[in-house]
Amino acid sequence: xxxxxxxxxxxxxxxxxxxxxxxxxxxxxxxxxxxxxxxxxxxxxxxxxxxxxxxxxxxxxxxxxxxxxxxxxxxxxxxxxxxxxxxxxxxxxxxxxxxxxxxxxxxxxxxxxxxxxxxxxxxxxxxxxxxxxxxxxxxxxxxxxxxxxxxxxxxxxxxxxxxxxxxxxxxxxxxxxxxxxxxxxxxxxxxxxxxxxxxxxxx
Numbered sequence: 001x002x003x004x005x006x007x008x009x010x011x012x013x014x015x016x017x018x019x020x021x022x023x024x025x026x027x028x029x030x031x032x033x034x035x036x037x038x039x040x041x042x043x044x045x046x047x048x049x050x051x052x053x054x055x056x057x058x059x060x061x062x063x064x065x066x067x068x069x070x071x072x073x074x075x076x077x078x079x080x081x082x083x084x085x086x087x088x089x090x091x092x093x094x095x096x097x098x099x100x101x102x103x104x105x106x107x108x109x110x111x112x113x114x115x116x117x118x119x120x121x122x123x124x125x126x127x128x129x130x131x132x133x134x135x136x137x138x139x140x141x142x143x144x145x146x147x148x149x150x151x152x153x154x155x156x157x158x159x160x161x162x163x164x165x166x167x168x169x170x171x172x173x174x175x176x177x178x179x180x181x182x183x184x185x186x187x188x189x190x191x192x193x194x195x196x197x198x199x200x201x202x203x
């Protein structure tokens with residue numbers, strides 16, 4: 001580790017992300033308006049700090065993005081089935097998450113696909129994780145970035161959303177380290193969101 005505490009750009013970005021997510025989750029009635037605006041701000045910040053990596057061909061990032069997104073969704077689906085089998089008290093939390101934060105209007109679905117998924121990947125993997133790689137090993141960078149990604153979801157008031165963010169952050173972080181392709185992880189995130197919010201919701 002080399003002077004990571006003095007990375008002002010990283011610290012500023014994290015403070016900005018926490019401030020924006022605090023206001024995003026503050027009022028569920030206007031969640032999608034604030035969430036969309038917040039991600040646009042984080043996209044802008046990330047793009048000014050780090051170059052976007054794309055070392056995979058078009059066919060590779062589309063195919064691997066789709067496959068990895070489906071695999072992640074399937075793992076989440078298995079987890080929900082395990083919760084049911086073990087009678088763990090997460091069913092109400094999952095239904096509450098969908099009721100509070102799932103998109104309902106057409107523009108919200110567009111924002112989910114065109115802003116939220118790309119924005120989260122550009123900021124958390126393309127900026128935060130990439131900055132952490134300057135000071136930590138790839139494995140530690142993935143873990144720390146996933147923890148930081150999960151941390152901003154604390155303002156949602158639900159542990160299950162923090163857990164979901166952490167687990168998905170681990171996979172997308174590892175995928176980004178492996179293939180060094182931002183389009184790939186964005187496609188993966190979009191496919192996962194389409195599955196979990198549109199095609200086969202887990203509620």
